[in-house]
Amino acid sequence: MLVVEHLTVQLAGHRVLTDVSLSVQKGKMVGVLGQNGSGKTTLLRAIAGDYKVSSGSILIEGQASQMLSPKNRARKLAVCMQNHHVPLHVTVQEAVKLGRYPYDHGWFSRRSKRDDDIVERVMRDTDTIELANRLIGQLSGGEQKRVWLAQSLAQEPSLLLLDEPTNHLDIAQQVAFMNHLHKLQQERELTVVIVLHDVNMMSLYCDEWVLLKQGQVLGTGAVTNLTESLLHEAYGVRFTESLVPPLGKKQFTICP
16 A cells, blocks of 8 residues: 655655645556646655655555665565666566565575566566576567566566656557456555556556646546546647446546
């Protein structure tokens, strides 16, 4: 479970988030929406401990995030950001193994059989096992996204944060990635907070939503409660909503 209360974050003297509060129940997937610059990535990085909090609190499974050591925090949450700094000449298997770093016991500690078993399992779960000996630089965008997901899962987190993981993917790759993520989230009872630009993708896969505008929460709720008027207020664009009968999910159409 994740609880954020009255969170304010300032970067370089500029207030980026103001009095943000949200609660995510265990095993739920929450989509974070909002225009560029609304504070979505900052929210994720504050939860991850990358940014100092000006005021407010972040609780992960009842523990204050700022009181956790980096390794202990990494055992509870994994972050899948847009930009990764793994060298392109590293193999897929080596990249996924990096996800086991929270369980290292020193500079020269060796990987255990359990580490190897977990790496193999997450690679099978993300369909990256056949890519094990390929170099990161040889992979397509969709394949790389699955590798970063596998690396995050190798940390054995209870909370997974993803920042626009479908960015730069074609429609087929987006659907494949979200299907993988949703299946794994259900099987592992993962709590997921995911930043998305596609409102309809969020509605199809997420349980709840958080809508940000200029660093503040405009609204939160179940996906069934998201309205065209709230989206218009957030984006300044008119939407019409409809229900997809076979799925029982809302979908939104932009009105030029």
